[in-house]
Amino acid sequence: MKLQFFFxxxxxxxxxxxxxxxxxxxxxxxxxxxxxxxxxxxxxxxYDSDSDYSKDVKIFVKEKFEEGxxxxxxxxxxxxxxxxxxxxxPYFNSKNLFLWLFPFILVILSMIILLKNSKKTKR
Amino acid sequence: MNRTILITPFIVLxxxxxxxxxxxxxxxxxxxxxxxxxxxxxxxxxxxxxxxKEETYSSDSLKGKYTLINFFASWxxxxxxxxxxxxxxxxxxxxxxxxxxxxxxxxxxSKKYLEEEGxxxxxxxxxxxxxxxxxxxxxxxxxxxxxNKDGEIIYKHTGPLTKKIIEDEIAILF
Numbered sequence: 001m002k003l004q005f006f007f008x009x010x011x012x013x014x015x016x017x018x019x020x021x022x023x024x025x026x027x028x029x030x031x032x033x034x035x036x037x038x039x040x041x042x043x044x045x046x047y048d049s050d051s052d053y054s055k056d057v058k059i060f061v062k063e064k065f066e067e068g069x070x071x072x073x074x075x076x077x078x079x080x081x082x083x084x085x086x087x088x089x090p091y092f093n094s095k096n097l098f099l100w101l102f103p104f105i106l107v108i109l110s111m112i113i114l115l116k117n118s119k120k121t122k123r
Numbered sequence: 124m125n126r127t128i129l130i131t132p133f134i135v136l137x138x139x140x141x142x143x144x145x146x147x148x149x150x151x152x153x154x155x156x157x158x159x160x161x162x163x164x165x166x167x168x169x170x171x172x173x174x175x176k177e178e179t180y181s182s183d184s185l186k187g188k189y190t191l192i193n194f195f196a197s198w199x200x201x202x203x204x205x206x207x208x209x210x211x212x213x214x215x216x217x218x219x220x221x222x223x224x225x226x227x228x229x230x231x232x233s234k235k236y237l238e239e240e241g242x243x244x245x246x247x248x249x250x251x252x253x254x255x256x257x258x259x260x261x262x263x264x265x266x267x268x269x270x271n272k273d274g275e276i277i278y279k280h281t282g283p284l285t286k287k288i289i290e291d292e293i294a295i296l297f
Contacts, residue, residue: 039262052227053262056253081166081260083159109136 025065032061032071036078037086045088158279159260165192165270166258170248173225173233180222180246185270189297190220192268193244194256196228197236199264205283209243212289216297219269224250226264269296 033047038054046054046061057078064074078086090096160166165182172178191212195202209221223244225233230249237247250256259268262281269278278296280288 056257060257079159081159081258082262083260085159106136 025062028065028071029058029062032074033058035088036061037088039082039086158276160268160276161279163276164274165268165276166255168248168255168258170224170250170255173230173237173247173249180248182274185220185222186274187272188220189216189218189272190222190270191293192222192224192259192270194224194226194250194259194261194264194266195236196226196264197232198228199226201283202265203236203240205265205285206240206243208284208286208289210241211286212293213243215289215294218297221245223247224255226250226256226261227253269293 030047033054034045036046036057038044038046038049038051038057040051040053041049044054046057060078061074064077069077075087079091084090084096090099092100165185167182169179169181172180191209193209195206212219213221221244223246225247227250228236230251233247233249237244248255253261256266259266265283267278267280267284268276271277278293280292284293
């Protein structure tokens with residue numbers, strides 16, 4: 001009787017842990033695939049798309065998480081195959097430096113112009 | 124005069140913004156995304172022959188020859204549209220080894236398709252689960268790659284080939 005009770009408790013703990021692990025991987029897959037562009041759709045993430053291509057990417061991402069790879073490593077593999085175009089948010093590198101800094105340059109330039117002109121009008 | 128001085132920097136800035144916006148949008152045309160594998164070594168693969176389960180073909184076998192790799196399927200209508208052009212390529216560029224991959228297709232359907240349309244391929248490999256195509260960064264059929272003697276991908280085309288594409292983009296590579 002005691003042994004049966006012990007096994008029941010063991011099974012409950014074991015399955016709840018495996019369920020938690022699966023849920024955690026599913027969440028990771030969701031988070032990452034939301035950041036990936038479906039290459040065959042118009043402005044849709046891989047997560048939101050049901051296309052054949054997106055299904056393949058979802059399976060691939062899940063497999064890689066299960067293998068123990070992290071988000072950064074999976075992104076690296078995918079960009080190696082599909083290019084940075086697959087990422088909704090481009091990397092912060094020399095190639096995309098302009099893309100990231102341009103809004104700030106624009107604000108600074110506008111501020112300088114605005115300040116110069118306000119000084120002129122005061123005079 | 125004062126007003127002109129005030130407005131000019133904003134006009135210049137807007138023009139610069141527009142220029143870069145157009146540049147970025149052109150580069151990221153969803154119908155023609157840039158290929159990440161261009162000028163890079165082709166992914167390693169091993170594939171079973173469609174007509175002989177005992178025979179396999181690997182990426183190592185491609186070294187030393189120019190190869191055209193085409194992913195096709197019997198269910199893909201644009202593949203059927205471009206198919207006859209591979210005979211033209213075979214005739215005009217005989218040194219080109221043409222490797223076809225039956226992608227996510229029923230094997231009997233692929234065989235039937237090649238019986239109906241003819242078989243221009245030097246070898247037809249099976250990519251039943253789509254893993255080879257995935258490694259090649261394929262996202263829509265048909266897709267065609269050209270690999271040089273060193274095993275580098277020198278050309279990629281997404282979508283059906285046309286006579287014009289063959290003449291303007293492929294023939295000039297040889």
